[in-house]
Amino acid sequence: MDRRRLGIVTLAALSFLAALGSGALGLRQKRDLDLSTVLHAGWFASRTEAHLLRFLTVLERYVARGEPDRESFLERVEVLLLAVQRLVREPDGARIMADPVLAELGFEVERRLKELEPALALLRSGDESAYQNVRRRLEAVEEPLADLVARSYDAFLDAAASADQISATLRSGLISSLGLAAFSGVLLAWLLAKAVGEARNARKQADRAAFAAREAESSLRTLVDALPVAVTAVDEQGRLLLVNRHATELTGVAEADAIGRAASETGLPAVFTQTEPPDDRGFRECTLEAPDGSRRHLIATARHVIRADGSLARRVHIALDVTERRNAEERLRHLAEHDPLTGLANRSRFGTLLDSALAQPGARVALHLLDLDGFKEVNDSLGHPVGDRLLLAVAGRLVRAAGPGAVIARLGGDEFAVLQNDTEAPEAARALADRLVASLSQPIVLPEGRLRVGASVGIALAPEHGRDVDELLRHADIALYRAKELARGSIVLFSTELAAAQVFRHRLAGALELALQRGSLTLRFQPILRLQDDRLVSREALLRWPDVQSPHSVSAAQLVSVAEETGLIVPLTEWVLRAACRQARSWLALGRPCPVAVNISMTPPVVERLETMVEAALEKTGLPPHLLELEVTEGVLIRNFEQTTRVLERLRRLGVRTALDDFGTGYSALAYLQRFPLDKLKIDRQFTNELGSGPTALAIVDAIVRLGHALGLSIVAEGVERPDQLELLRHVGCDEAQGFLLGEPADAEDILRRSATDPSPVPAPTRPRRMATLGFASS
Amino acid sequence: MRFVLAVLTALLAISSPLRAEQLPQPTGRPILEISGAIGRTNAPGKAVFDLAMLESLGLQELVTTTPWTEGEQRFSGVDPRALLRAVEARGSELEARALDDYRVVVPIADFERFPVLLATRRDGRPMAIRERGPLWLVYPWATHPETGDQPYRGRAIWQLRSIVVR
Structure with missing residues (x-):
């Protein structure tokens, strides 16, 4: 292979890398832009966790091999301490600490770190035996910190402009970078094959050619193995030419076992062997089980290398592991469909679920709307953080009370909804409503004290009370309204009388307005x-x-x-x-x-x-x-x-x-x-x-x-x-x-x-005084 | 002050037997390494400082609030320009790295625009790592509020461990 050829190979290799790099970079920058403000807090928390993990590693090394020295070890503790302090006490962590659940975790981390101090002091003074103690206590820090990191991501992702938008950005970025990678990969495979082939044919300079070929191949191999995508190539007879390191990691198929064999015999997943063209976007999405048992999501593509006569020379398969990104997307979807506080389905998701339940032929469904009694008072007097914690606890109880068959949603504020499928009779619906109300009869214990909230429930049944989502929701709402009027903890099943009463109220409101206008x-x-x-x-x-x-x-x-x-x-x-x-x-x-x-x-x-x-x-x-x-x-x-x-x-x-x-x-x-x-x-x-x-x-x-x-x-x-x-x-x-x-x-x-016959009124007493509501002539 | 510093630096240089060629060896625990475009070293390719060596360049004081802590703080430390002179730095920016792996590039011109201090002490006591020590590049936030915003805010590197001059 001559110099020029090597130059071309290098160029191809560089363009491959550049394509991957720029694609990924562009994607990252775009994503960073969208999420930078949002993820700052999460990033910050994860950095803190990284300090801890790094520190634990240093600790392990010290215990095992006596290195690094004690000073470096203590240095790492100090770095961790500042990181946690910034998280819990300083402006950088404010967004995290504004969330009550996260704040609790933050304080927990801080508290556990404080418990470390005596053991650290011993260590500083040269008492080596304190290491075990330090390690144990540090492990205790890891758990709330990891929890904090995970939750802070969840909590702040939903503040991002729009889940769909991010998702779309991710996807379009991914696909364009993969497309460039695929193109470069084909170029690379073509040049590789050509260089090796030409070198073999040049018998006059056999040794030099062989050396050049080996050189070219080994440098290309290094390159291909370094790629973060799985690459395989087959010849025109379907025999494997190449399995890069990432492909081996992903499939468990070693190149040495696979080369020269028919792709179908090697145990490679279909995505690496399929001959039919991918979908119209040029990509195929699939999942496979990695050797470690984890489920991986791939975006894959294949490119054909065509000879001058139009026949197929070889086929290159490229697959990008998007599991992490897919998980992120799924989390985004979850956020779009769920209430961020309780993790229950939100109103829009619940509507969808109710709609599909009603669409089943012969569906018998009970819709329970549930409103907390006295929640507003808790929120007003004890503040939103306590209100939020209370809602979380309520959600937990409702889920347990409703059992596995039911769908529970938080529609907003202190309003919950339960969808009960296959309700045989109104009695079954009542029984569930009873369980829901009973689940809240015991006080809820929070750090702020024992709080008592009850719930009122309105029930509407399908098909008796409505056949579509809107009608059913409206009727359950009328029933709930009535329940709220009765007493705390009331359960009311919708009826036509209730609907009539509702109509009456509307009329009454109209009449009242008219009476006020007319002064009657x-x-x-x-x-x-x-x-x-x-x-x-x-x-x-x-x-x-x-x-x-x-x-x-x-x-x-x-x-x-x-x-x-x-x-x-x-x-x-x-x-x-x-x-x-x-x-x-x-x-x-x-x-x-x-x-x-x-x-x-x-x-x-x-x-x-x-x-x-x-x-x-x-x-x-x-x-x-x-x-x-x-x-x-x-x-x-x-x-x-x-x-x-x-x-x-x-x-x-x-x-x-x-x-x-x-x-x-x-x-x-x-x-x-x-x-x-x-x-x-x-x-x-x-x-x-x-x-x-x-x-x-x-x-x-x-x-x-x-x-x-x-x-x-x-x-x-x-x-x-x-x-x-x-x-x-x-x-x-x-x-x-x-x-x-x-x-x-x-x-x-x-x-x-x-008045002529009335006794004279006494002068107004000095002490007593009074107040007012709208009184009625019924006294 | 600059004059005093210059005299101090000169005195230090004279008192050192190795003069311009080499810096003295640190005797305490090294806290700062400077490498890159520098003319004086005390280890292969780099200049290593302990606290005493740094402070011998001349202590100055800066009283300021900080964007991260509450109340006024009394910092003392060395003028970064004196430090750069001591290692005969030839460059326009510093690539600074901290114990917590934070990295930032600080233009040397910053030290002409603002009275920046490489702080070694707060309230007269060396700063622990957890207090953002042992070295914190402190900007005069109180007198120059613009240093509280980016890009300056990010340049106020704490837990400073090494500098590459370029």
Whole structure:
């Protein structure tokens, strides 16, 4: 082979490498660009792990052979310590530590490293026996650190712009680099064969030619073996000419055993022997089992070397192992289809699964929608990291409770869905829902304490309640809605009545909006009397629904919840406040001042505007603030406690009084009572109702009265209907009462007409004050 | 200060029996190796320094905050230009490598633009490796905020172990 020929071979070899190199490099740069910001944290964590692994290696070497020296060994520990410190304590690790799960692992790593210090000190002072101790403790660091690295990749990959986009970038980059590699490979194989062949033919210079051929072959061999792709070549009869080192690693077939034999006899996988052309892109994707038992994904191609006469001279097969990249792609797909927090299917994946389940002929499917009770409170009061941990724990319990057959998804927030296949009867669906609810009945133990969350479940069945995803989801949602209205832990199966109720709610919302626009709402007022002398102390304003067509079907709770749902609660509250204040102002003008109590639904939009609304109502009507009381229910104390307290405190400073409504029915957390700006407690009607029917109710009322008085609050009993109840209330020292016995809710005009005969209202007491929700004429 | 340094360097050179040809041998544990385009060595092809040798080039002080730690830090160490003069460096950039395998190229021009310090001590005490020691190329982050951004930020190599001058 002459110089020129060698030059060409070298050129070919270089172009082969350059193709591979530039392809891979281009790919890497592009990918780095996409992911650089995202992967920084993961990269950083993995570098820390690399320090640890390197350090463990140094340690092993030291223990085995006494080298490197102790100083170098200790140096490595120090490097590791700084790496972990940067991860846990410094800005570079901030993105990792922002994730609660990762942060926990980070702190764990740091803690375990700290435990290393005493043994390190011994080592520094020359105590060689400390090595074993150091090694053991370091091994304990490895586990959380490796976990941290793996999780930080997972956690941050999903923040990448789009899983699909990355995937596509990966793929197109791969294919172009493989294409270039294939082209160069063919060129190389051709030149190799030609050089060897020509050298053999040049008999005159036999020795030189043989030497040149050997040289060429050996340098090319080195090159081919160094390639990160598997390369094989066969001649026109299908006999193997070449199996490079990577191909041997991948298939377990050694070149020495294979050369000269038919490819099919060598045990090489089909991808290296196939004769038919690959797919239209020129590539074939396949998997094979490597000698170590692992499953490898390959992208393969074949190129034919054609003689001048058009016949096939040889065929070169090239395969690129893309297992790692494929795994990365699969992780990306997983991320696209799964909730990153819990690893459960996400909404879109669940929709797909539900859709395919419904498409089965004769499918019987139960769809459970599950919403956590009290999750928002946890999130608001303890913060999102705790909320996230709680969701993780909940997900775990639901998965266990649902069992292997069911598909569980997190649809978002605290909403989960369960798909139950082959449900024989509604009973089976109920049984599963029972298990789901029961699985959350025990408190969840987190480092922050024991948290109690329940769940409500709405169920819809296919085909009875719907045949497509949307319909089934909508109906399960209606059932869930109803379940949430009932009590914590309720399970509701969809029914047409529920759907009708839903329609009714829609109509109600429309009617309410119309009533607000037309001003056709009115208030009624129920007197509250002081028990000491039966004199009027205030009147509670109650909303009267003007819809004469369905006077019985609208309950207070229904109207309020419809208003809350539709956002009408804000204009409604505004209207009630103004109307009540206007009325109280007119009583004042008539020389019969009487405070008015307004019920306030303390939902966030109302709380936000309450101060403004109250001030506007007082200003517009000219009512002195001390003649307005606001009644709120206990539930609001738990929700938005801080904000609610702030708002009520400011209003109270203005002179407005506050009362806690329906006391005893909700959480009745005494700690809240202590911190809440209150003037009055209103004992729920349920206790009044049971007064006289046994000692328990009386004991409770008595206790509430004492408690309230101890806290400086005055006590009002609601729902007094019988004289014996009134007697008992007086007996335990209850301050005020209201109910049918003492006065029904009445229109303002009726009050005016009767005012001549009414007892004069007492002046507003200095201590007691009150608050409001939308009250109803049902008291 | 530069004058004092020059005098110091000159004195050191005079006091060394090998003068311009060779640097003294380190007596303590070597912490820095300089190779590449240098005129003075004390080992084949390289100049090896221990802490005392480095600090004999003249200690300076730099008080600054850093992008990685909290509060002001009082660093002391040598002017990298003095170090480069001591090994008779002929080049325009340094390829620096750290104990944790971090590598970065630092243009020598940086040392003219900013009062950069090759710190050996913080608050008067040698820095442990875990505290980014024993050598940290400290930029004046407090007085020259632009050094807190790339590319300078990455050049502030800590746990510095070797330098190739080129």
